[in-house]
């Protein structure tokens with residue numbers, strides 16, 4: 400079988416840059432050009448560090464979240480789901496400790512006026528913006544929560560916060576879920592959704608934004624089992640990234656030092672990814688002890704514990720929390736999948752995404768735009784759409800269309816050509832090897848299902 404379409408009608412859609420460019424620039428460019436991620440409100444000059452997910456990005460992000468949900472909820476019988484409100488009253492954040500503790504140390508440079516998070520700069524004495532030494536103001540604690548008002552009157556009684564993490568929505572629903580689901584510890588409650596943090600220094604594309612999506616699970620366990628479950632979830636969560644194609648050499652588990660621990664944590668390990676600028680957190684696995692349930696029980700006056708009939712004892716469960724960022728994780732998957740290779744003297748850019756994450760699973764490409772091929776190509780599209788997320792493209796030369804699908808990470812391209820009209824077969828091209836096989840239309844769904852399994 401030919402390795403790929405003839406080179407004669409096949410020039411890469413976007414010529415490779417003459418100078419070697421930074422991997423982040425490549426990802427940001429690809430994201431914009433192919434519709435993964437756009438700067439938000441771009442026609443008005445953009446809104447700093449806020450991004451919109453385009454036609455391809457919305458599929459990739461959804462697949463990341465679906466893969467998490469599948470692994471954390473669907474394939475388990477000890478975890479249930481929840482979707483709690485984003486707006487919440489101050490009482491929640493007072494009890495959780497966020498109103499007093501969810502802060503970052505903020506410094507201003509007296510020389511250039513730049514603001515920095517003092518625990519996030521290489522030398523706490525040197526301004527990374529202007530290079531001045533000893534020009535920082537005293538650090539002051541800056542609360543990261545977004546405050547707003549619910550209702551038409553801006554008064555203190557109507558203060559509300561946008562949640563800075565999804566976890567608290569889980570804790571305040573502990574008793575409801577326990578009662579409704581009839582689960583008993585060890586069991587978990589999982590949630591995916593938006594969180595908001597007024598970050599001092601957002602940046603690195605979608606790594607750190609003020610609005611982002613999290614995938615969090617609170618796993619409630621008998622206190623004497625907490626350590627065992629903490630280790631279990633550290634291993635499970637690291638494995639999840641590897642199973643979805645991240646190179647294990649680009650992942651590590653890093654234990655927090657005692658002075659680094661959050662106000663609630665009895666122990667935390669981060670799953671970190673080797674980003675182009677160095678190691679960065681993808682997910683924190685924390686042993687939150689009984690902190691949250693105890694705090695909310697005290698503040699609300701409600702009972703947030705568990706009565707174990709077997710042992711006739713009542714206890715406040717301890718909590719192990721794997722907390723991941725969906726948008727940040729999507730960026731890691733993009734970076735790790737990005738590859739460039741030489742094909743017949745030209746650079747082919749390909750996203751070697753795991754099949755489960757690929758935005759489109761199949762692209763249907765009639766070989767030419769000749770009207771004779773369109774009806775059959777559309778018939779094939781109709782056949783595949785109920786089973787797979789498909790793209791359909793009849794513009795441009797076939798080679799350019801293959802290259803576009805490579806850049807989107809589409810695992811299979813199905814080409815309908817003139818022979819297809821006679822033999823009712825199509826050519827299926829695989830993304831990574833570029834190998835092509837001829838498959839009968841009658842067997843196409845089964846063939847692709849097998850390949851995509």
Ligand code: ATP
Pocket residue numbers: 564596598605606607608609610611612613680681682683722723724725726727728
């Ligand atoms: P960081 O140290 O990077 O500020 P964190 O330790 O405060 O993160 P957690 O509170 O543990 O983060 O949140 C869990 C996950 O949510 C993080 O591992 C990350 O993937 C994601 N996350 C947190 N803040 C942001 C943000 N501003 N933008 C995008 N993702 C974020």
